[in-house]
């Protein structure tokens with residue numbers, strides 16, 4: 395009897411117990427959406443606009459540009475020189491920051507994203523907008539992690555000081571020191587360079603805009619870590635550009651900085667560890683890019699709107715060498731473990747086409 399009573403009261407209490415586990419979601423004023431934090435409700439309309447009108451061609455030029463902007467805004471902070479980090483200053487103070495050599499090409503990105511940033515400036519600050527667009531850009535790239543997003547960054551106060559954005563012709567030592575000064579370990583730096591899996595260059599060799607860094611620039615896969623470890627044999631356009639070294643596949647470009655990070659003893663084993671490990675890349679890139687989004691910000695004052703960021707499509711392939719290339723083309727750099735032996739993709743040597751440009755339409 396007593397047992398039966400205890401059982402029935404447990405059953406009655408069950409919904410309340412479950413309620414503690416499944417946190418309630420606030421229904422938004424639009425009557426359609428719901429969010430964990432009510433302050434995030436205003437972002438659904440922005441998300442819809444960006445997904446339908448900016449990232450409608452998937453993981454292409456606009457998405458790549460939005461991700462690059464995340465970095466170029468956030469890294470504008472230094473313990474000595476100052477700067478506000480992920481504050482939107484690259485947009486608001488573009489008249490200053492676009493004069494920095496390392497921001498070459500960001501003018502194109504702002505031409506594409508700027509109208510959206512302006513349109514929604516009554517809803518979000520420039521700093522929040524840039525990080526939101528970056529998180530959403532990843533949601534259209536198969537294989538990317540579902541990254542966290544928080545809002546509440548104040549408006550930027552001033553332009554970033556110059557010389558804080560790494561250049562592709564910087565040494566490994568200089569790159570690691572720059573990131574180290576704002577709290578990023580070598581492991582986190584290499585993880586962040588997973589971004590170059592969905593990327594290309596317009597301005598390193600201006601004769602060939604949209605030249606991808608790996609053979610799959612519309613997929614967030616580990617190919618960048620594979621391709622960059624292969625022996626370079628050609629320039630996709632003209633040789634002799636600052637920050638560029640030879641690449642192994644026609645139509646792709648290799649940055650000198652990626653090349654050196656894959657070979658320097660400080661980072662080569664880390665680089666290699668991502669080549670065959672999609673899961674590790676997703677986890678560590680996701681954490682590091684979120685950390686980037688908090689630079690210069692008081693994290694405790696920000697509101698978690700991560701539930702606005704959709705899950706990206708899954709990665710369905712598996713790591714492999716480009717057609718006609720194999721383990722014998724690897725420039726082994728890590729001294730303590732061998733580069734993984736991967737299958738070679740079938741077919742004749744690739745000629746990777748350029749990434750169609752957002753402003754071509």
Ligand code: HEM
Pocket residue numbers: 455458459461462464465498499560561562563569586587589590592593594595596597598599637649651683
């Ligand atoms: C050592 C640090 C880095 C260096 C030296 C570097 C350098 C470059 C260069 C030179 C370009 C080509 C720009 C052009 O000519 O159009 C580029 C593109 C890009 N970078 Fe990086 N980068 C670094 C780190 C990062 C990080 C941390 C991210 C993001 C988290 C990132 C995301 C991108 C993306 C997405 C593009 C492609 C942009 C597009 O296709 O329009 N990069 N990077």
Ligand SMILES: *[C@@H]1O[C@H](CO)[C@@H](O)[C@H](O)[C@H]1NC(C)=O
Pocket residue numbers: 485486487488489504507508509511
């Ligand atoms: C670029 O800066 C100018 C002022 O220098 C400003 O009017 C414009 O809105 C800025 N662009 C963006 C995208 O914020």
